[in-house]
Amino acid sequence: MIAFENVAYNYGGGELLSEVSIRLAPGSFHFLTGPSGAGKTTFLKLAYAELLPTAGHVTVFDRDVRSLTRDDVAMVRRRVGVVHQDVQFLDHLPLAANVALPLTVAGRDGHAQDLTDLLGWVGLGKLADALPASLSGGERQRGALARAIIMGPDVILADEPTGNLDWEMSLRLLTLLVELNKMGKTILIATHDLNLIRQAKSLVAARVLRIRNRRIQLAGADL
Amino acid sequence: MSLRRSLAAMILPDRQADRVVPPSGPTAWLTTFTAGAMTFLAVFALALSLASGRLADRWAGALAGTATIRIAAPADQMAVQTAAVLDILKTTPGIASARAMTDDEQRALLAPWFGPDLPIEALPIPRLVELTEATDGLDAEGLRQRLLAEAPGAVLDDHTRWQRPLAVAASRLNLLGTLSMALIAATMAAMITLAANASLAANAQVIKVLRLVGAQDDYIAAAFVRRFTLRALAGSAIGAVAGTIGIALLPPVDEAGGFLTGLGFTGAGWLLPLALPPIAAAVALLATRAAAFRKLRELT
Numbered sequence: 001m002i003a004f005e006n007v008a009y010n011y012g013g014g015e016l017l018s019e020v021s022i023r024l025a026p027g028s029f030h031f032l033t034g035p036s037g038a039g040k041t042t043f044l045k046l047a048y049a050e051l052l053p054t055a056g057h058v059t060v061f062d063r064d065v066r067s068l069t070r071d072d073v074a075m076v077r078r079r080v081g082v083v084h085q086d087v088q089f090l091d092h093l094p095l096a097a098n099v100a101l102p103l104t105v106a107g108r109d110g111h112a113q114d115l116t117d118l119l120g121w122v123g124l125g126k127l128a129d130a131l132p133a134s135l136s137g138g139e140r141q142r143g144a145l146a147r148a149i150i151m152g153p154d155v156i157l158a159d160e161p162t163g164n165l166d167w168e169m170s171l172r173l174l175t176l177l178v179e180l181n182k183m184g185k186t187i188l189i190a191t192h193d194l195n196l197i198r199q200a201k202s203l204v205a206a207r208v209l210r211i212r213n214r215r216i217q218l219a220g221a222d223l
Numbered sequence: 224m225s226l227r228r229s230l231a232a233m234i235l236p237d238r239q240a241d242r243v244v245p246p247s248g249p250t251a252w253l254t255t256f257t258a259g260a261m262t263f264l265a266v267f268a269l270a271l272s273l274a275s276g277r278l279a280d281r282w283a284g285a286l287a288g289t290a291t292i293r294i295a296a297p298a299d300q301m302a303v304q305t306a307a308v309l310d311i312l313k314t315t316p317g318i319a320s321a322r323a324m325t326d327d328e329q330r331a332l333l334a335p336w337f338g339p340d341l342p343i344e345a346l347p348i349p350r351l352v353e354l355t356e357a358t359d360g361l362d363a364e365g366l367r368q369r370l371l372a373e374a375p376g377a378v379l380d381d382h383t384r385w386q387r388p389l390a391v392a393a394s395r396l397n398l399l400g401t402l403s404m405a406l407i408a409a410t411m412a413a414m415i416t417l418a419a420n421a422s423l424a425a426n427a428q429v430i431k432v433l434r435l436v437g438a439q440d441d442y443i444a445a446a447f448v449r450r451f452t453l454r455a456l457a458g459s460a461i462g463a464v465a466g467t468i469g470i471a472l473l474p475p476v477d478e479a480g481g482f483l484t485g486l487g488f489t490g491a492g493w494l495l496p497l498a499l500p501p502i503a504a505a506v507a508l509l510a511t512r513a514a515a516f517r518k519l520r521e522l523t
Contacts, residue, residue: 070520071439078437088432092245104239105438147436 001026001155001186002047004216007056009042016042018214020056024155024188029181029204031197032190033219034211040190043211044157047188048080049073061154078106081148085160087140089132095119095143096128102151115150122146122176138169145176155186162196170196178203237445243433244426244446253418254451258458258507259465261411262499265404266466267486269495272400274486279393283386290361290381292352292370300376305350307374312354315369317361321354352377411455411503412510419451419511423518430522444515448508455507459500467496 007020016039024030024047032040045051046058049065058065060076068076089098097104100115119125122142127135135143141161148156158177162170174196181187181204191197200206208219292312296304305323312321324332329351330343354361363381370377423430426447433443470487488495 071441074434074437074439077435082435088428088435090243090245090429090432093242097242101243101432102436104243105433105436105442151437 001061003057003059004046004053005057005059007046007053007058009039009046009051010054011042015054015214017046017211017216020216022209022216024186026154026186027181027184028186029178029200029206030188031200031206031208032188032211032216033192033194033197033208036192038211039214040192040211041159043216044082044159044188044190047155047157048082049076078102078151079154081145081151081153081156083141083144083148083156083158083161085163087132087144089140089143091132094129094131095124095135098132099143099146099150101147106151118146118150123172137164138166138173141165141169141173142176145173149180149185153185155188156180158187158189158191160191161189162191162193167195171199174200175203237449240442240446241449243438244429244450251454253421254415254454254507255458255461257411257414257418258455258503259462261407261414262459262462262503263466263469265407265499266463266470266496268400268403268407269499270470270486270488272397272404273488273492273495275393275396275400277489279390279397282389282393287382287386288356290354290356290363290379292354292377292379294350294352294374294377295347296350296376298347301350304374304376305352308352308370308377311366311369311373312352315361315366317357317359319355319357321352324351324353408502408506412506415451415455415507415510416514419447419514420518422451423447423515423522427522430519440516440519443519444512447515448511451511452504452508456500456504459503462503463496463499467493 002024004020004022007017008015009017020043032043034040042051046053046065047060049058049060049068052058052066060068061079063072065073089095090101093101096115096119099119103109116125116128119128122145124139124142124146127139127143132140132143141164145156145158145161148158156177161173161177165173170193177187177189178200197206197208209216210219211217292308294301294304294308309321309323312318326343329348330339330341332351333341333343333348361381363379363383367379370379430443467488473487
């Protein structure tokens, strides 16, 4: 589904990732951990073709990202839901319109009931008409998750999705992601929250990857 | 996506897509104002261009098909020379009519310079013969040769030396009008491009979100292009109406005013300013589209 083969990435100020080879199989659940600045966000951006590797190959849905046109990248984004720590919404649109945005840009008419159900599933059923500025951090994160999955993506990439949330809200978001994985979605969560990873292990068979010295390793029992 | 499909997407209304870009921005007025002001000027440039064309036609029409023969001879020879010239003209192909001007007519011609009481009989003033060419045209050079041989004091003036600079002047004015319209269009395109760039930069966050959720460049560009095109169309319509009213308020055409009072539209020409708003909208569409795609590649 998404594969890295000897991938390196260089920001210009030195190599951030080096010799990264990993494959995200369909339906798998991965955590990506490592200290701040280790390259977790860069890894995710490489995975959804926001960045191109400076060496090696990133393959998304069997296509090398270097061969993708800008329109192709847009089509990839419709199959990869992305949740960022700093959730980016269109501030002039209400939550429901923001959540439905992937459908809007794809020219697809979503069923209003489906949207209502989705908002209800993430616990935001009563906030459909609220503007993003009036939402709390947890509500924004759950709104972002709803937006990321509304197109029925094959993969969900989450970058520090619980970074601004309290423990209770973090667990709620984690539960939603685990449920999605049980529906067959491939999940990759970048986080430095080891407690969250430990909690998840009791819910799902997750592999934990760690970035250390620019390379990705499979984390052991120390987590 | 093909250019045709891309352009169609930018013209056809899409309420959903139009909502994704915030409804107003600091550059909203700039496009409308620029299109309005430029179209206002374009109406005058158009009027100048049309007026210069009419002027060229008028000058050419007034002088075309006529010629003058000037006979310089001693007073006692003038009648003989004049009769000889008229005889020559009777047998010259391509001449519809010819007649010698009377003393009164020549006095009237000179009156603006010498006053009405000029004693024309006492002065050695050349006699003028006015001739009208037939539709098949006159062999001016052949006539000159005959006059040289048979009436040496007669000189043919077929107005070519007057017509040519007038035609050149009118043609230059016409070119100036056309060039002005091209410059106005280019200036409008440049201003709208600046406004579009500013708007795209101000909405960089919106664009990033749209790209993140899978929007293609055509979709994002179209949302901006439609907005700028409509603003340009509205501003241009206002400018066209204002410019046309300005032209209509100019003093009416009269002989004394000449060219300046002839700066306007005639007949169906009054409809031509209606073509300017669609042209302005097309300029805005192309300028914004180019700016949008360039900016999208920079931003994401």
